[in-house]
Amino acid sequence: MRPHQLPVTTGRFPPGAIGHNRGVVRPNYAFMPPEGVLISRLPHFSGTIVRILAAPVLGAKFAQYLLEIAPGGGTPEAFREEDIQHFYYVLSGQGRFVMAGMPACDLRPGHFAYVPPGTAFTLSNTGSEPLRMLGLRKRFEAIGLPAPEPILSHRDEIPVTNHTGADGRGFQFLLPWGDMRFDFEMNLMWFKPGAHFPDVETHVMEHGLYMLEGQGLYFLGTEWHEIWAGDFIWMGGYCPQQFYPTGFADAAYLLYKNVNRDVAL
Template identity: 40%
Template sequence: MTSYGRPPGGLPPQTALMTGRAVFTEAYAVIPGGVLSDIVASPLPFWEGTRSWTLARPMTGFAETFAQLLLELAPGGGSDRPEPDPAAEAALFVLDGEAALTIEGRASRLEPGGFAYIPPGAAWSLRNPAGAPARLQWIRKAYARLPGLPAPDPIIVNERELTPAPMSGSDGRWATTRFMDPEDLRHDMHVTIVTFEPGGLIPFEETHVMEHGLYVLEGKGVYKLNRDWVEVEAGDFMWLRAFCPQACYAGGPGRFRYLLYKDMNRLPALRPGARP
């Protein structure tokens, strides 16, 4: 069974050094797992037995297209009305524990590695049915509807059921596990798992219109973000604004893997608040 990175919780001792790896710039941010302590956790409205860490939210100079949260559900915790925004779509990924998810009356059980896509306007609920805490990533986005295209269907799958697709020319050292069909233009975002074998790398500085949220699931790596090189490891989160140059290599000794969000398949909006 794959083990995914998660924050340690608690609080550091008074003897700990303050200086760490957290970085916030106009082009990117790095939120190390170690700073996701109890003191920055927050409850959520209409959620019981749940605490959350907000990793990204729409705001000036930060994320523009999405919000991303880390949830910790105590046994029995969760919500029967988790999403107050009828325009919001969602993606869930279970890091550890179990989650009982119901979408429009259809019940599913998600284990570690389990992924769910929830269309905008769908009625859904989420509970922890087990006797141990459950932790998961929750990505929220205002869905960009297009005339003539319906919203996507729900998706329930575990990453173990999917075959990673090797990137061209990488000799299998760089691969992507896709939860959405890249040819399905109903989707305005993609969530994938990117895997690098030890020594694998992105061999050029990607510079593109897609905004990114990256949560490191396994291993460690060195990331080039704008003009800086930063070290990241399991449990860390990175935000990259559109056009932020990026590249990376896996630091070993094991695989380097992260959960990746990006906005896709829509023309850029030409007016503030306008739909593409």
């Protein structure tokens, strides 16, 4: 009998709970299952709990969050940050997003927003269930080009492409691919059962990965980790990495990576 099959008394932990942990933190990557990430709150959000998935204290050059906004909660007033850009992706629930220069958007799962640096926005839960969203903040790296325009869209409006030619792969570039004004990408990566990376990748780009659907094995550094929906991975530059889906259904994750800028010396 496995520990999860044993009877559990209300208010007590199941047998085997102490010391068992899939979470790993290494110098250039971190694997974090949701059960170990404690909640916090943010001063510019009301009725909201937040789990901070990545931050500079970890080694990341960006910050990534999992937000859970209660009905009626959100930003009490317009919020903006000079030189800081934001990205939001709706996981579940309903809400409303208002951003300077754009029509208001009623949110449902799959909606996303890119907020340019210095742009004011408001975000609220208009439904009866929690609004769950991924959020990301990154300092903008200006290079003399105009700042990008704001974006409010839905993943269903983004074509699924496959530039690799490999069977079973799919890519959705949520931000305009190849537009040098942007200093990061947010991509939905799709895998049919049996599809995988052809090689172990080792590159300068940093990643924040949130598993949306399915399951698989992720190679990080010198170790394999079993990844499920709701898990998060931070990968620093030059972290060896590879993904292999293991489930019977499609696997998908949302991937951040920094692009389009030279190396700072």
